[in-house]
Amino acid sequence: MHTKSKGLLYAAMTAGMIAGTPPVMADAGDPIRELTLISRAQAANPSQFQAAELIAQQWRQLGLDVAVRGMPRPQQSDAVWYNRDTWDLTMWQMVGRPERSDPDELIYNLFHSSTRDAGFNFVGYANEEYDRIVEQQRVTADLDERKALIDQLQDIVNEDQVYAFLVHPLQTYAFNSTVWNASTVVEQAGLGIKNFWTFSGIEPLGDQTDMILNSSDELNAINPFYISGATDSWVTELIWDRMMRIGPDGLAQPWAAESVSWTEDAQSVTMTMREGMMWHDGEPVTTEDVVFSFTAPLDYAPMYRPFVEDISNIEVIDERTVRFDLNEPNAAFETSTLAKINLAPKHVWEPLLANLGEGENAESIVEDERIGSGPFKFNRWAPQQEVVLDPNEDHWAAPEMDRFILRIVLNVEATLGMLRSGELNFLSDYTGDPALLFEAAEADGSIEVIESVDIGFQFLAFNHRRPPFNDATFRRALSAAINRDLIRNAAYNGFAVNANSAVSPALSFWHKDGITEELETGIDLAKSILENGGYVLEDGTLHYPMGQTEQFDN
Amino acid sequence: MVYVLKRFVHMIFVLWAVATILFFMFRTMPGSPLAAFLDTTTSAEQQEALIRQFGLNKTLGEQYWLFLTNLIQGDLGQSFFFRKPVTEVVMGVLPNSIILMLASLIIAYIFGIVAGAYLAWRRGSWVEGVGIPLVLTTRAAPEFWLGMVLLAFFSFQLGWFPSGGANTSGSDWESGWQRVTSLDYISHLALPAITLAIYLQGLPLLLMRSNMLNVLQEEFITMARMKGLSTSTIVMRHAARNALLPVATAFALGIGGAVGGNVVVETVFSWPGIGRLLVNAVAASDYPLAQGAFLMITGVLVIMNFIADVTYHLLDPRVRDATR
Numbered sequence: 001m002h003t004k005s006k007g008l009l010y011a012a013m014t015a016g017m018i019a020g021t022p023p024v025m026a027d028a029g030d031p032i033r034e035l036t037l038i039s040r041a042q043a044a045n046p047s048q049f050q051a052a053e054l055i056a057q058q059w060r061q062l063g064l065d066v067a068v069r070g071m072p073r074p075q076q077s078d079a080v081w082y083n084r085d086t087w088d089l090t091m092w093q094m095v096g097r098p099e100r101s102d103p104d105e106l107i108y109n110l111f112h113s114s115t116r117d118a119g120f121n122f123v124g125y126a127n128e129e130y131d132r133i134v135e136q137q138r139v140t141a142d143l144d145e146r147k148a149l150i151d152q153l154q155d156i157v158n159e160d161q162v163y164a165f166l167v168h169p170l171q172t173y174a175f176n177s178t179v180w181n182a183s184t185v186v187e188q189a190g191l192g193i194k195n196f197w198t199f200s201g202i203e204p205l206g207d208q209t210d211m212i213l214n215s216s217d218e219l220n221a222i223n224p225f226y227i228s229g230a231t232d233s234w235v236t237e238l239i240w241d242r243m244m245r246i247g248p249d250g251l252a253q254p255w256a257a258e259s260v261s262w263t264e265d266a267q268s269v270t271m272t273m274r275e276g277m278m279w280h281d282g283e284p285v286t287t288e289d290v291v292f293s294f295t296a297p298l299d300y301a302p303m304y305r306p307f308v309e310d311i312s313n314i315e316v317i318d319e320r321t322v323r324f325d326l327n328e329p330n331a332a333f334e335t336s337t338l339a340k341i342n343l344a345p346k347h348v349w350e351p352l353l354a355n356l357g358e359g360e361n362a363e364s365i366v367e368d369e370r371i372g373s374g375p376f377k378f379n380r381w382a383p384q385q386e387v388v389l390d391p392n393e394d395h396w397a398a399p400e401m402d403r404f405i406l407r408i409v410l411n412v413e414a415t416l417g418m419l420r421s422g423e424l425n426f427l428s429d430y431t432g433d434p435a436l437l438f439e440a441a442e443a444d445g446s447i448e449v450i451e452s453v454d455i456g457f458q459f460l461a462f463n464h465r466r467p468p469f470n471d472a473t474f475r476r477a478l479s480a481a482i483n484r485d486l487i488r489n490a491a492y493n494g495f496a497v498n499a500n501s502a503v504s505p506a507l508s509f510w511h512k513d514g515i516t517e518e519l520e521t522g523i524d525l526a527k528s529i530l531e532n533g534g535y536v537l538e539d540g541t542l543h544y545p546m547g548q549t550e551q552f553d554n
Numbered sequence: 555m556v557y558v559l560k561r562f563v564h565m566i567f568v569l570w571a572v573a574t575i576l577f578f579m580f581r582t583m584p585g586s587p588l589a590a591f592l593d594t595t596t597s598a599e600q601q602e603a604l605i606r607q608f609g610l611n612k613t614l615g616e617q618y619w620l621f622l623t624n625l626i627q628g629d630l631g632q633s634f635f636f637r638k639p640v641t642e643v644v645m646g647v648l649p650n651s652i653i654l655m656l657a658s659l660i661i662a663y664i665f666g667i668v669a670g671a672y673l674a675w676r677r678g679s680w681v682e683g684v685g686i687p688l689v690l691t692t693r694a695a696p697e698f699w700l701g702m703v704l705l706a707f708f709s710f711q712l713g714w715f716p717s718g719g720a721n722t723s724g725s726d727w728e729s730g731w732q733r734v735t736s737l738d739y740i741s742h743l744a745l746p747a748i749t750l751a752i753y754l755q756g757l758p759l760l761l762m763r764s765n766m767l768n769v770l771q772e773e774f775i776t777m778a779r780m781k782g783l784s785t786s787t788i789v790m791r792h793a794a795r796n797a798l799l800p801v802a803t804a805f806a807l808g809i810g811g812a813v814g815g816n817v818v819v820e821t822v823f824s825w826p827g828i829g830r831l832l833v834n835a836v837a838a839s840d841y842p843l844a845q846g847a848f849l850m851i852t853g854v855l856v857i858m859n860f861i862a863d864v865t866y867h868l869l870d871p872r873v874r875d876a877t878r
Contacts, residue, residue: 210724
């Protein structure tokens with residue numbers, strides 16, 4: 001490789017001398033190899049694939065040779081997740097979930113160096129200053145102080161362009177406003193109208209009292225100790241109560257616990273349970289059940305274990321009061337633990353867990369009856385067809401609807417027709433063109449469409465383990481060359497907002513104002529960043545700075 | 555008897571070979587079964603726990619041995635994704651697939667046979683000039699497109715049929731039998747079955763027509779005409795009966811293939827079925843479910859073949875003698 005580039009250089013110099021111009025490129029390193037940009041296949045995720053194509057086009061103007069490779073998800077995660085030093089660039093996305101309403105889950109796990117080898121920091125970012133601040137915000141209980149730290153973290157990620165953030169998509173949802181009272185539909189920050197508060201509080205206007213909503217994903221499990229598919233969580237959070245719930249404003253609020261009070265040092269929290277809580281089988285909810293729900297994950301629920309490991313001790317104070325002591329202060333504890341751990345009945349689960357076979361854990365258990373204490377009771381689950389929940393009339397927040405019927409509808413286009421024909425009356429999962437939904441709503445007259453900015457985001461990940469992506473200057477230049485307005489309008493039909501942070505503007509308290517505008521873009525800017533960084537454009541091909549050799553064959 | 559035994563040994567061998575190929579095929583595919591469980595909070599420790607739980611920490615040889623010994627005992631293992639026995643997952647959706655496939659096969663074959671016979675009889679007329687291109691066009695139309703057109707027209711425009719699923723949302727049934735024989739189920743079945751039938755009708759129709767054309771040349775037809783029999787009697791009683799045999803064979807083969815379901819139609823109409831299950835299982839690298847479901851399909855096909863061979867052997871002296 002090296003000799004070859006020397007030869008090229010020599011040839012170029014000779015050519016330059018013959019033409020009578022001075023040779024300017026004597027101080028270049030190796031040419032940069034052909035780069036591969038991985039994306040989901042076009043058929044599976046057309047927006048993402050189109051964004052990748054647009055980015056590749058823009059980068060070619062910098063003198064880079066970029067090939068877009070669409071692949072199915074298993075193959076993509078195999079490359080990115082399990083062969084961490086073999087890929088260059090990949091398109092990726094984070095989706096919005098209630099527990100991501102606290103920025104900690106994303107800013108910690110995505111960028112902390114401890115998750116580089118096997119966790120979600122698959123890009124291999126390592127920055128000691130970042131690690132220090134992200135650990136510090138975790139133990140900072142004061143909201144404003146913590147906010148200042150999280151602003152700093154967003155600045156660092158911007159400065160280093162760890163990812164090239166692209167857009168926060170707008171999620172579109174719709175419902176029939178002749179069936180449901182529009183004023184009882186609740187919009188939750190970053191999650192839209194498909195959320196716990198809507199389902200528990202929505203009021204029917206007429207004879208249609210069943211909510212019929214849709215998901216395009218198969219359910220995987222309905223189990224309080226198993227974090228499975230996204231759709232599964234819509235159902236589990238209705239059946240099982242939690243000590244706290246993420247409110248419509250994105251902050252945790254007391255739920256099964258009627259009061260939550262912290263000690264001064266933020267290392268101990270005392271909670272008093274609501275009076276008269278009952279499991280769906282008629283047994284009372286006791287503090288024993290609370291202790292069980294927060295200790296069982298240690299041994300039996302590997303996916304929930306990280307959220308209870310911080311608890312050093314649980315003390316039952318009286319029949320309605322418990323105290324949790326923490327190993328160290330944890331600012332995200334309410335969101336990531338108290339509003340996340342499902343309260344499960346000890347009398348049902350203890351015998352089940354005692355009879356587990358070898359290699360099994362709580363995730364392996366498939367119950368016939370699902371007993372929780374939440375506002376909805378499990379009725380049935382017909383795989384590939386529907387999940388039916390009944391209202392829990394005895395709950396303090398008993399739902400107004402008669403039944404919650406979640407239909408599995410694979411055909412996105414058909415959901416529009418179903419919404420108009422009444423086969424659906426709440427469109428909770430729509431991945432098609434939002435313009436079509438607005439057209440359908442206009443033609444129909446009784447369909448109301450709500451769009452909201454997602455907590456999640458679309459981004460392009462650089463593999464920091466592989467030059468030239470280990471160089472922040474190079475990443476900044478590449479990110480600057482991306483025309484996000486074009487991507488937003490062409491690939492997302494305008495239904496998105498530009499992004500430059502892992503903390504979505506939907507989380508208005510935590511999002512750093514103006515961070516998106518701080519990212520200056522443009523091809524000329526990108527070129528000058530590269531030039532200042534020592535990169536050299538030679539015969540239309542971008543070269544490393546002098547002395548730097550290409551370390552990969554492809 | 556020796557013949558039946560010999561065929562039986564063949565069958566076992568084929569099943570073993572297919573099981574082995576499936577076992578290694580899914581494991582050499584790119585993608586890891588863990589990919590379906592990745593989350594922001596996933597740790598190395600959790601991934602190792604999953605590997606142990608799925609038995610993927612054992613060597614390939616050990617896994618294979620375990621798979622075979624369990625298989626002999628009729629245990630296809632646990633689905634990684636659903637955490638339920640594979641047999642239970644597959645049996646949950648198989649009836650819907652079989653009902654859909656059989657319904658569409660029957661519609662397609664009845665229509666194909668009648669229309670094929672008619673087109674053969676009207677050979678050279680304008681009916682044929684219009685009919686044959688029409689048949690070929692519908693046969694070549696992509697199923698998903700056909701499905702969407704039917705949905706848009708009969709469901710969204712006219713509102714005659716529901717547009718997805720196998721039952722009205724939230725409907726309760728006392729038994730599975732009551733459910734599948736209900737008017738509700740049949741109205742949900744109509745559009746997917748018609749879509750598939752339109753797709754399937756080409757084969758029986760063209761087969762029937764060409765057989766008919768051959769049969770109509772035969773002397774006994776000329777004889778029937780000379781006897782002064784009516785046209786319909788000649789076509790239905792004499793010609794069609796003889797032209798039907800190869801079509802019946804194709805039908806039998808079609809039934810065998812029906813066990814695999816149809817992913818496209820199941821997706822367009824959100825019909826619960828084994829095709830969707832297989833696609834999900836392969837995409838999520840759910841090895842036990844994917845290999846188990848394919849093996850069950852193979853099993854049904856092989857057993858059907860076995861039965862067909864043995865019956866032929868018993869019924870037809872020519873086949874019997876040839877094997878001696």
